[in-house]
Amino acid sequence: MRSLIKKLKLNTLKTAVTFKSCWNYLFFDIPKSWRTDILAPPLRIGVKTKELITKHYLEGMYANGIKPVAWVTSGAPVEFLKALGFYTLYPENHGALCGARKVALELCQEAEKNGYCIDICSYARTDIGSALSGKTPVGRLPKPDLLVCCTNICQTVLYWYQVLAHHFKAPLVIIDTPFIYTEASLPDVEYVQKQIETAIETAERIAKRKLKFEKLKEVMRLSKIATELWLEVINTGKNIPSPISAFDQFIHMAPIVELRGEPQTVDFYAQMLKELRKRVKKGIGAVIKEKKRVLWDNLPIWYSLKLLSETLAENGICVVTSTYTYAWGELAPMIDPERPIESMAKVYLHPILNRGTGDKLSLMKRMVKDFRLNGVILHSDRSCKPYSVGQMDQRAKIVQELKIPAVLIESDHNDPRAFSEKQVLNRLKAFMEM
Amino acid sequence: MERIKAIGIDAGSTAIKVVGINEKGNIVFYKVEPTSFQMKPQLEKIIEELPKDVPIGATGYGGDLISNATITASEIRCHSKGAHLFLKGPGTVIDIGGQDSKVIVIDQEGEVIDFTMNDKCAAGTGRFLETTAWRLKTPVEEMARFAEKADREVQVSSVCAVFAESEVISMVAKGEPMEAVIKGLHRALAKRVASLAQSLNIIPPILLSGGVAQNPVIKSMLEEELKEKIIVPPYPQLMGALGAAIISMESKTKVTNR
Numbered sequence: 008m009r010s011l012i013k014k015l016k017l018n019t020l021k022t023a024v025t026f027k028s029c030w031n032y033l034f035f036d037i038p039k040s041w042r043t044d045i046l047a048p049p050l051r052i053g054v055k056t057k058e059l060i061t062k063h064y065l066e067g068m069y070a071n072g073i074k075p076v077a078w079v080t081s082g083a084p085v086e087f088l089k090a091l092g093f094y095t096l097y098p099e100n101h102g103a104l105c106g107a108r109k110v111a112l113e114l115c116q117e118a119e120k121n122g123y124c125i126d127i128c129s130y131a132r133t134d135i136g137s138a139l140s141g142k143t144p145v146g147r148l149p150k151p152d153l154l155v156c157c158t159n160i161c162q163t164v165l166y167w168y169q170v171l172a173h174h175f176k177a178p179l180v181i182i183d184t185p186f187i188y189t190e191a192s193l194p195d196v197e198y199v200q201k202q203i204e205t206a207i208e209t210a211e212r213i214a215k216r217k218l219k220f221e222k223l224k225e226v227m228r229l230s231k232i233a234t235e236l237w238l239e240v241i242n243t244g245k246n247i248p249s250p251i252s253a254f255d256q257f258i259h260m261a262p263i264v265e266l267r268g269e270p271q272t273v274d275f276y277a278q279m280l281k282e283l284r285k286r287v288k289k290g291i292g293a294v295i296k297e298k299k300r301v302l303w304d305n306l307p308i309w310y311s312l313k314l315l316s317e318t319l320a321e322n323g324i325c326v327v328t329s330t331y332t333y334a335w336g337e338l339a340p341m342i343d344p345e346r347p348i349e350s351m352a353k354v355y356l357h358p359i360l361n362r363g364t365g366d367k368l369s370l371m372k373r374m375v376k377d378f379r380l381n382g383v384i385l386h387s388d389r390s391c392k393p394y395s396v397g398q399m400d401q402r403a404k405i406v407q408e409l410k411i412p413a414v415l416i417e418s419d420h421n422d423p424r425a426f427s428e429k430q431v432l433n434r435l436k437a438f439m440e441m
Numbered sequence: 442m443e444r445i446k447a448i449g450i451d452a453g454s455t456a457i458k459v460v461g462i463n464e465k466g467n468i469v470f471y472k473v474e475p476t477s478f479q480m481k482p483q484l485e486k487i488i489e490e491l492p493k494d495v496p497i498g499a500t501g502y503g504g505d506l507i508s509n510a511t512i513t514a515s516e517i518r519c520h521s522k523g524a525h526l527f528l529k530g531p532g533t534v535i536d537i538g539g540q541d542s543k544v545i546v547i548d549q550e551g552e553v554i555d556f557t558m559n560d561k562c563a564a565g566t567g568r569f570l571e572t573t574a575w576r577l578k579t580p581v582e583e584m585a586r587f588a589e590k591a592d593r594e595v596q597v598s599s600v601c602a603v604f605a606e607s608e609v610i611s612m613v614a615k616g617e618p619m620e621a622v623i624k625g626l627h628r629a630l631a632k633r634v635a636s637l638a639q640s641l642n643i644i645p646p647i648l649l650s651g652g653v654a655q656n657p658v659i660k661s662m663l664e665e666e667l668k669e670k671i672i673v674p675p676y677p678q679l680m681g682a683l684g685a686a687i688i689s690m691e692s693k694t695k696v697t698n699r
Binding site: 387399403406407412415417425427429430433434436437440441 | 502514515516517518552553554555556557558560561640641642
């Protein structure tokens with residue numbers, strides 16, 4: 008194995024890649040110092056999560072030349088690529104992985120050395136830094152044959168993917184999704200549908216094969232089932248105590264983002280749901296002695312999941328769910344496998360970040376009610392402006408109208424330089440006393 | 442000295458405040474000293490000199506360093522407890538400290554309804570006046586006196602405490618009178634704090650605490666900006682420590698052997 012790695016000249020951070028190190032390194036470690044006094048044991052499905060993600064990145068290492076490779080944004084319509092046999096890589100997920108593995112800072116600095124400003128999204132900096140330096144904790148990322156950028160999550164991706172297109176000399180497909188406040192209109196859907204149809208033609212040319220409509224329908228069906236299952240997984244949090252926390256969701260959401268439309272993802276979430284239902288039956292809560300239940304808004308802070316989860320759990324606070332993880336489940340009913348392209352257009356127009364701030368507030372209020380929550384933590388994410396805009400007002404409205412405490416903490420999802428531990432814990436302490 | 446029933450220590454970033462209270466909650470002893478860069482030995486020395494077998498409430502950035510504290514509580518809770526003694530009902534606390542500014546809305550019982558703090562920026566804190574005072578070679582305690590003498594004020598940017606220094610220097614170099622520049626600095630700070638307060642649903646009366654509350658110009662400018670009367674308690678810098686002492690007295694926790 009080692010000689011093979013040497014031959015392949017793999018660029019890695021800190022250690023060389025072996026199968027075992029890949030296995031241990033990927034996505035997250037089951038912490039050796041798991042706090043069983045305040046947290047329920049880690050979910051068993053964690054082993055499977057690691058396996059799926061490890062396999063996905065291992066496949067990626069050898070994908071070039073075997074499969075066409077597409078790099079896609081997290082909110083891109085991926086189903087037609089799956090149906091055409093593409094290997095899909097999500098730079099944002101890779102960024103999150105680097106964040107959780109605590110190597111994102113080094114990669115961000117690689118990008119900064121090349122002139123990318125510190126104010127650019129830290130996922131973009133992590134990804135560009137990785138592309139420029141070739142460094143990654145997963146061994147090697149496959150080169151893209153196609154880039155698919157959908158603007159339903161932010162405008163940064165538009166520039167970020169142009170950088171990637173320039174760097175890799177790869178064709179770039181942009182799917183522009185007009186901003187909607189609550190619901191997309193028919194012209195919006197038609198506009199996006201047209202673009203998806205054009206994107207399919209480009210993808211067909213690169214894959215050198217024709218899209219089989221039946222196959223696309225099948226992928227959509229698998230996407231729908233997995234999304235529905237993920238929503239059910241999140242909804243187990245409505246039980247008191249909640250068998251799952253948002254911190255668990257942040258980790259186990261990887262397959263629904265990265266491996267949507269695959270049969271193994273459906274099996275994975277079916278198994279996860281089974282495990283959670285068992286927990287509910289036995290009355291096992293993710294946080295032992297759950298006293299308060301709160302909502303998390305915005306992206307997680309990848310490099311301090313453990314610190315935050317333990318600090319809150321020590322005080323009997325369970326972060327039951329988050330608007331972020333919910334976003335990958337809430338649109339399940341919209342997916343119609345019988346009308347794949349039209350429903351793709353519709354679904355990918357409706358992510359939380361493409362809807363108005365008022366709509367997000369209503370969602371938060373609904374979640375507080377449905378999940379029986381007593382507080383909200385809003386993470387003002389320096390990197391994710393579309394998610395953070397409106398949070399001041401959302402916080403104020405939640406406090407006034409729902410009469411529950413809500414706290415805003417300033418940080419960044421991937422750049423630890425924007426995280427001031429003392430400041431964050433100071434605010435959380437006051438929030439926990441309320 | 443009257444018998445001390447409880448002690449509160451507010452280990453802040455700029456100053457360490459210690460308060461001893463009697464059973465009625467009145468301050469019978471207090472001490473304020475600037476925070477050194479080695480906080481732990483400094484705190485140990487302070488505690489050494491305090492009466493033993495008295496509950497200690499700890500708060501502030503260094504609150505966790507006080508290992509023999511009976512109870513540690515957040516600054517927000519301590520400030521609201523301390524201020525409630527003077528507000529005697531619902532109201533708002535504006536605390537302008539060395540590196541932190543906070544606005545806390547409290548209810549009838551002195552419990553926190555809502556709060557907000559400045560984030561990674563010192564422009565709305567005491568440090569803003571401190572750094573510029575240092576640049577102007579003026580003791581920070583004298584700043585208000587200069588501002589009061591001014592017949593007009595120069596507009597100073599409130600964006601950054603570090604860049605305000607160079608801005609002030611260039612204004613003085615351009616021939617602006619120092620008094621007008623200093624008054625402008627006060628205005629920048631007051632506006633910054635007022636907008637922090639206005640981001641919450643504040644309820645009168647407003648109590649101003651923290652070291653900066655000793656500055657009468659800031660008080661009157663805040664009154665102008667917020668269009669509300671502001672109360673400044675005696676010893677405004679001690680609100681957090683006072684609250685900590687009250688909380689430690691209220692806590693049923695046994696006093697550990699010290």
